[in-house]
Amino acid sequence: MSTVDQAAVTRVKDAVAARGNGAVLSATQPHPDTLRFVIEKNAMRAAVAGLVKELRARFLISVGTDQRPLTGDFSILHLFSLDQDHLYVLLESSVSEKDPWIESITDLVPGANWAEREFRDAIGVRPDGHPDPRRLLLADDWPEGVFPLRRDFPYNYKPPRAENVRPQMLEPPKGASVLPIGPFFPVLEEPAYWRMFVEGETVVGCDTRIFYNHRGIEKLGDSVMTYNEIPYLAERICGICGFIHSTCYCQAVEKAAGIEVPRRARYIRTIMLELERIHSHLLWLGIAGHIIGFETILMQTWRVREPVMWLCEEISGNRKTYGMNTVGGLRRNLANQIMPKLLETLGRVEKETVAIRDAVIGDTTLQARTKGVGTLTNEWAKQVCVVGPPARASGVAIDARVDHPYAAYDEIPPRIATEEAGDTWARVLVRIAELLDSIRLVRDALAAIPPGPICADIKEEIPPGRFGLSVVEAPRGEAVHFVLTGGDNRPYRWRVRAPTYPNLQAMPAMVEGANIADVPITLGSLDPCFSCTERLETIDRTTNEVRVYSGAELLEMSRRRVCPGGAR
Amino acid sequence: MTAWLFKVFLLCLLNVAVALLLAPLCEGLMRKLRAAIHSRIGPPITQPYWDLLKLLGKEDLRSTRGSVYAAMPALTLGSALLLSALIPLAGMRAPLAFAGDLIVVLYVATISGVLIMLVGFASASPYASIGSSREMMMLLSVEPILAVALTVGAFKAKTLTLGGIINWQVQNGPSISMAIGGVAFFLALQAVAGKLPFDIAEADQEIMGGSLVEQSGPRLALFRWAMWVKQLVLALLLVQVFFPWPHFGIPPVDLVTTAVKVLLVLILVAVIDVVNPRLRIDQAMGYFMRVGVSSLAALAFAVIGK
Structure with missing residues (x-):
């Protein structure tokens, strides 16, 4: 500590x-x-x-x-x-x-x-x-x-x-017309509705409506699920940084209950968190390339990324959504025989990442599309409380791993990469630097990982009325979980704040005066994750019934073009 | 008279058939090349044919009423095919050469772009109208380059007929002015074919396909087909006017060499497409402004006889 x-x-x-x-x-x-x-x-x-x-x-x-x-x-x-x-x-x-x-x-x-x-x-x-x-x-x-x-x-x-x-929605200013981006749009992986007010090709303002992805997660946490079930729910807040949310929740509960997590468990958490950062940043780099039409970057980064996913699968049994975290530590150990393979794969990923970095940094057309685009000033970044790579690219040197060390980051500190320009190019540079630093962190953690138990022995019940606050530096920025403990083996209140939540609020200032062509990459450069940000209730409006459709049913429905509850 | 007409008709049919049937194959090859650079296996080379077949079999949906709007896809493909009949496949004489010269070629080459632009404006979609205004800006910055490059040939050969220019090229061999003109034409071709870094008017990730966002099914098939034909025919025009050597005078042999050269040009187009991100419209216009000014150098060289 x-x-x-x-x-x-x-x-x-x-x-x-x-x-x-x-x-x-x-x-x-x-x-x-x-x-x-x-x-x-x-x-x-x-x-x-x-x-x-x-x-x-x-x-x-x-x-x-x-x-x-x-x-x-x-x-x-x-x-x-x-x-x-x-x-x-x-x-x-x-x-x-x-x-x-x-x-x-x-x-x-x-x-x-x-x-x-x-x-x-x-x-x-x-x-x-x-x-x-x-x-x-x-x-x-x-x-x-x-x-x-x-x-x-x-x-x-x-x-x-x-x-x-x-x-x-707000009305556009006089003389401007509306260009809708969303609720479904090719470069948004999730629903979000942006109305760009444009004059010709220039954006003069924007309005947004999001929270289309409410899943009632916080409500479930304080009414249905128990302390030890919530990590699996927390992991499903996000499809990319799931382990971050389950770690953050577990840490908050551990802090509230005063549970000391074994050192080995803290190291394994660090390794998994950094593996998530590696594959998330590679994913982002590919998507950023895709947004400006550079498919070659997308294909190559995702090819490099794939072995990291296989590693995660070998460690946890799943490519994503590992289900490893539990209050007090971990449910699954990191087998020692995986370590040589881990190091070997990381070596290859590092080599190819450096090659991609050199190609990206030398590309003048890429710079033409990203330099000076979507600039977030240092002052506004602080005002809107932007976190993660967008903050660091605007010269705000914050990183939860350093500011509020958790897991094993006090023993293997990360290097904070910052840039001053605050534009999309700076965010590219920051993320590439972090990606390479994450590979180093995993290596350091593997070198220093101690033997021992991976889960604390919890005998007593968690007392009510305590609270725990935990932050974890996700690839997109800092995630915050707040837990107020309650009586019947579940939190009284569980509050989740994903990094996209503050970062999206900076978006209107970043696109003002921009060209339409720059809006997708500006939004993309925040690496937005809407399902993280939005966590409430899903209810079928037409039949007034809470109902879960299976993938097969949805497919069947889309094929038959039948709306639920209505004939067409 | 009838025999002559019949011969012209047959030759036209040959040109049109070649353009129509080989254009998807060229697109398939370019896709395969893209995939190779992406470290992908990629779709089979014949995929564009299947794409067309599938689209042609779909429901015909239109966002706007009116017979002109309905006819747009056919007109666009028709204009691209007309262009193919104005350019010689091999040899010196295009099947429709009697009908027009360089100026007609330039006009016909522009028709399909203008029609796609109009269909966008008529589609009643904000994405399509932005795509169309981008298309218009691209047309305005690219067409002069095509015109200047071809004018260099006309100036040197002292004729406005394509055949005459090709003939002059074959007789006189390479020259600095025609080389510069050829390079300028090639750069413009990249934009006219709608390839990166100039696929700004479509820009899937920004405006969801731009002018053609509302087109689907058979209409989309015809627009796609037209664009593939145009890309092939303009590559052919580039090869024939600016790089007609070696010319053997034996049509089948010339046909083969032309095919190889066209393929090389398309491969180069595909490689540039795959290693570049998309430019912004203002950046692209600035770029073509510079290319346009440079292409004037070709005219200057032509004047001093180089």
């Missing part, structure tokens, strides 16, 4: 106390790296301003929790990170049911925009003074006044039928 400077702790406490003006109800340090302040809701804005303006704290996410069964009130929690000081700061306020609003902090922290809209949709606490009154995560036909993350809301609720609903 990294050591937390006591001076920093004092500094934060002083800043919050000074701004809080007597409204600070309690200040505690539940974990060595976490400070928790409970403050009156009308002092929240001032405290946030103090943290952000004076201490340059970085906003992570807001968590709205329905604590009415416990305290009678809702609770709104804003999470911050002081990256230099390796410290998390939690600001918590209770909001009464009769008066469910809290002052918005979006004008202080533009990156809090979606987080505040999300708790308004999910538990019904209104962020007062928020600039955007539209829904974020609820479907457009979701009834008014029904809040899915409230405790009295059943996970299998069926909303009434609604007709003729449309997403509320």
Whole structure:
């Protein structure tokens, strides 16, 4: 564990106390790296301003929790990170049911925009003074006044039928026309709806509607599943960085329960996390090439990537979605006889990656398409709290592996790659540098991996009312999981924030003034992952029934061109 | 008179049949080459024929009413085939040479591009209209280059007939001005054939196929076919006008050498296509502006007799 400077702790406490003006109800340090302040809701804005303006704290996410069964009130929690000081700061306020609003902090922290809209949709606490009154995560036909993350809301609720609903979208400025990108679009692997306001070929603004992929994951986590089932659900949040989410969840629970994970397990987690980064970055590089029509890069990077997938399959039994993580450690050991093969494959991947890097870096046409395209300024990157490669390419040197070390990263530290330009080219360079560094990290981890058990022995039940906050540096940026432990062997509240969540919020500024041709690569350069970002309810609207279709049924339906519940 | 007409008709039929039937094969070869550079096995060389067959058997859906819109695909393919009859397969004389000279060739070569542009504007889709405006910009920047390059030949041979230019080339051998003209023509060919880095008007990843986004089934088949024919015929024009050597004067032998040269040109087009990302429309226009200015050098060389 990294050591937390006591001076920093004092500094934060002083800043919050000074701004809080007597409204600070309690200040505690539940974990060595976490400070928790409970403050009156009308002092929240001032405290946030103090943290952000004076201490340059970085906003992570807001968590709205329905604590009415416990305290009678809702609770709104804003999470911050002081990256230099390796410290998390939690600001918590209770909001009464009769008066469910809290002052918005979006004008202080533009990156809090979606987080505040999300708790308004999910538990019904209104962020007062928020600039955007539209829904974020609820479907457009979701009834008014029904809040899915409230405790009295059943996970299998069926909303009434609604007709003729449309997403509320902004009107284009005068003289501009609309170019829709999505909800289904060739370069988006998942549904997302962007409306580009264009004048000729120039983008003058954009509006977005996402959250088409809600799967009710957080709700399932606090109502149906148990602590040890959730890692498998968490792993399915994302098809690429699944292990990141299961690790992040397990770490949050382990932290809340005070479970010490064996050293070998931490090393194996590191190896798997870095293998995921390697195959994810290779995947991204290929897709970036594909977006600008450079199919050769796509084909070659994916060819190089394939042996990494085979390795993962050999280690875990699956190419993806390994099912290895559990609270307290791992379910599956890394067999020693795989290691020589791992090293040999990594050697080949490294050699071919270097060849691809040299080809990419020397390609002038590629540079013409990426240099100066989709520029994200350092200032705006900090304001919107962008994470991961997009942040590092804009000169914001943050990396969860260094700022809040987890797994074995305190013993084998990564090298942070940064660029200053903030354009798509810089993001390409950062990712290639990280890719090569990940290969080194796996080698270092394999050299230093200790023998021993891979799972902690957990005898006691996890006590309720504790919380754990964990971050993991996914290939796309930092993932955040927050767990508040509950009674019946499951979390009371489980909050997931994927890296795409803050990164997508930077998109409008990045495409403004751009050429239409540059929009897909700009979006692609964020490596967006919509299913990570979106996690709520899937309900069949036409029959009002919760129903799961098998792949074969869907295929059959698409062949017969029959809409469910309707004749055509 | 009737015998003459019959002969012209047969020769035209030969040219059209060759263009129509071999164009998908050339496309198939180019796809195979792409796949090889991608480290893929790739589809069989005959795949484009199966593609056409499948598309032709599908439902005919139209996003716009009107007989002109309905006729667009056929007109586009027709214009490409007309172009094929204006260019000699081997020898000096095109079957339809009596009907027009270089200027007609230039006009006919432009028709299919213009028709695809119009069909995009008529499709009532934002992607198609952006694709069409890009198509228009590409046409405007590429057509002058084709014109300048061919004018060099006309200037040197002091004739506007294609046969005359080819004849002059065969008699006089290579020259600097015609070499520059040929290179400029080749660069323009890359754009006219809609290959990377100039497939900007289609740009699947940006505007989902551009002008042709609303086309499907038999309509799409005809547009595709037209574009393949055009790519083959323009490669033939390039080879015949700018690189007609060696010329043996024996039609079957000349036919074989021409076929080999055309294939080489198409291979080069495919290789450039596969090793480049797509340019942006402004970048492409800037590029062709420079190519256009450089091609004027060919005219200057022609004036001083080089």
